[in-house]
Amino acid sequence: MALARAPAGCGYRPVDARGVIPTAPQPSATSVAAAPPSPVVGPVTSPRRVLKAALLVGGVPLLVLLVLWLDGALAPRRAAQALVVCGLAAIGVGWLWVHTLGQMAAALRRAEQGGFFLGETTRLLPDAAEVADGVRRMARNLEQRSALIGRLREADGAIVEGLPDPLLVLDADRRPLRANAAARRLFGTDTAALLRHPALAEAIERAMAEHRPQLADLVLPVPVLRELQAQVIPMAPLPGGGAMLVVLSDRTRERQVERMRADFVANASHELRTPLASLIGFIETLRGPAEDDPPARARFLGIMAEQAERMRRLIDDLLGLARIEITEHQAPAARAVLAEVVRAEAAALAPLLDARGVQLVLRLAPGLVAAPADADQLAQVVRNLLDNAIRHGRPGGEVVLATAPAEQSGQPGVLLSVSDDGPGIPKEHIPRLTERFYRVDRGRSRAAGGTGLGLAIVKHIVIRHRGRLVIESPPGQGATFRVWLPAEAEAETTPRLETTAGT
Numbered sequence: 141m142a143l144a145r146a147p148a149g150c151g152y153r154p155v156d157a158r159g160v161i162p163t164a165p166q167p168s169a170t171s172v173a174a175a176p177p178s179p180v181v182g183p184v185t186s187p188r189r190v191l192k193a194a195l196l197v198g199g200v201p202l203l204v205l206l207v208l209w210l211d212g213a214l215a216p217r218r219a220a221q222a223l224v225v226c227g228l229a230a231i232g233v234g235w236l237w238v239h240t241l242g243q244m245a246a247a248l249r250r251a252e253q254g255g256f257f258l259g260e261t262t263r264l265l266p267d268a269a270e271v272a273d274g275v276r277r278m279a280r281n282l283e284q285r286s287a288l289i290g291r292l293r294e295a296d297g298a299i300v301e302g303l304p305d306p307l308l309v310l311d312a313d314r315r316p317l318r319a320n321a322a323a324r325r326l327f328g329t330d331t332a333a334l335l336r337h338p339a340l341a342e343a344i345e346r347a348m349a350e351h352r353p354q355l356a357d358l359v360l361p362v363p364v365l366r367e368l369q370a371q372v373i374p375m376a377p378l379p380g381g382g383a384m385l386v387v388l389s390d391r392t393r394e395r396q397v398e399r400m401r402a403d404f405v406a407n408a409s410h411e412l413r414t415p416l417a418s419l420i421g422f423i424e425t426l427r428g429p430a431e432d433d434p435p436a437r438a439r440f441l442g443i444m445a446e447q448a449e450r451m452r453r454l455i456d457d458l459l460g461l462a463r464i465e466i467t468e469h470q471a472p473a474a475r476a477v478l479a480e481v482v483r484a485e486a487a488a489l490a491p492l493l494d495a496r497g498v499q500l501v502l503r504l505a506p507g508l509v510a511a512p513a514d515a516d517q518l519a520q521v522v523r524n525l526l527d528n529a530i531r532h533g534r535p536g537g538e539v540v541l542a543t544a545p546a547e548q549s550g551q552p553g554v555l556l557s558v559s560d561d562g563p564g565i566p567k568e569h570i571p572r573l574t575e576r577f578y579r580v581d582r583g584r585s586r587a588a589g590g591t592g593l594g595l596a597i598v599k600h601i602v603i604r605h606r607g608r609l610v611i612e613s614p615p616g617q618g619a620t621f622r623v624w625l626p627a628e629a630e631a632e633t634t635p636r637l638e639t640t641a642g643t
Contacts (some may be wrong), residue, residue, distance in 0.1 A: 189238045190231060197237070198230025240268045248275070306388040310335075311381045314344055318380075323388070334360075340370050340386070347372040347384065357391075364469050364603060367395045392469045403462075403576075411454055411577060411592070415447040450591070457593040461576075464517065464597060468604045475628055476515035478508045478543050478554055485522040486541070489530065498530050503542035508554045510605070511628035517601045518625075524594040525558040525621050533560030533618065546624055548608075554627045559620040565613040573611060574599035598623070 209219035306323035308316055308331060316331050327334055343356035351374050358368040373385040422440045430436040486500055493500055529539045539560050546555035569580045577592035602609045605625050613619040
């Protein structure tokens with residue numbers, strides 16, 4: 141059983157797997173019916189009770205007969221006979237009455253513990269039989285109502301558990317009583333950090349003071365940035381002590397879409413301006429001075445094709461980055477065999493390796509499986525890191541891509557590293573390398589054909605996979621990019637050496 145930190149001053153409270161934080165036991169029809177039955181004591185007809193009942197029934201007639209006997213109104217023999225007959229009759233009636241009441245008391249105890257009340261054939265006094273019949277009908281109605289209440293509670297629980305939005309039930313002291321499945325997936329069994337959020341705490345206080353629903357916008361920075369809208373709804377006291385509902389809606393995707401639109405317009409307008417201006421200038425030149433100059437026209441058309449290709453790559457990267465950021469808060473659910481992903485991307489980049497004369501060395505530990513993982517996005521990470529190393533490394537040099545098992549904080553994982561032998565990166569630029577369109581040397585980066593988005597894409601994919609990206613670059617010794625990802629298993633630990641040589 142986990143421990144959940146209640147709001148300030150409340151200490152830790154146990155939370156079970158269903159999201160219920162136990163409180164003091166509350167009696168219910170279903171819990172009574174489900175309790176194991178205790179031994180039921182049958183009707184007890186003790187002599188003492190029979191004598192008391194006989195005195196109540198025959199006390200007055202016996203007293204009258206005794207007075208008449210003592211007064212001489214009755215002959216002694218007749219008086220004695222009358223006293224004996226009256227006493228025996230009183231004892232018989234008392235026994236019948238006590239026995240009937242004992243049967244009814246035992247039956248009521250059985251009914252209280254979920255058993256049957258009285259059989260239709262039980263022999264009772266006429267007046268008691270009418271009472272028993274009424275109690276029998278009442279017991280049946282109560283049993284039916286208890287069963288109905290139990291079914292309704294089960295239905296309510298199933299509905300709450302099946303809600304797609306996280307829901308919390310708080311008591312009058314702002315302590316959590318219950319969390320549905322969506323809330324447990326989002327926050328686990330510890331909702332203390334959420335309830336201490338200043339915006340939510342203020343909304344809860346306002347709802348309690350004004351007895352009206354309140355809204356609050358929350359930003360949760362860890363483990364990934366989430367933006368939630370909380371609706372706090374005060375309720376009449378519920379069974380079990382619930383006094384307030386907190387319904388949370390994940391607005392991360394919608395807010396990211398809004399920001400992506402604004403960022404896309406700003407970035408596109410800035411980065412597309414240069415190639416677009418070049419295209420417009422060359423078109424005007426081709427229409428004017430170079431209209432009848434075939435060598436110049438061929439050269440200008442080649443430059444225009446390069447600028448158009450650069451615009452295409454830029455737009456593709458912008459759209460890809462937007463798609464990744466929209467789903468960044470949702471961890472992937474599949475798995476990826478790392479060696480297969482790396483080999484496929486290395487083969488796809490063979491033309492670029494040949495063009496730059498770069499030798500690619502693969503040191504792959506077989507059997508490594510990243511999980512949870514999106515194989516397509518991991519392929520994009522490998523592609524962008526290799527492309528970055530090939531373009532910014534030394535022409536005719538060497539790029540090394542290695543994979544190995546790596547444990548981090550007790551969690552199994554895999555480590556993917558890409559190293560080049562280029563001039564390296566000044567350390568003051570390393571913290572900003574994953575920013576959009578950030579370039580250490582803008583002229584050299586554009587000449588190499590980069591869009592300035594490759595490392596930004598890598599960063600957001602790694603964040604979605606709950607991994608880590610580390611960049612190292614000793615002065616003048618090239619750069620190494622290391623990506624740690626959660627792993628499912630590790631088979632072999634000895635890497636296999638493979639070499640792909642460029643011409």
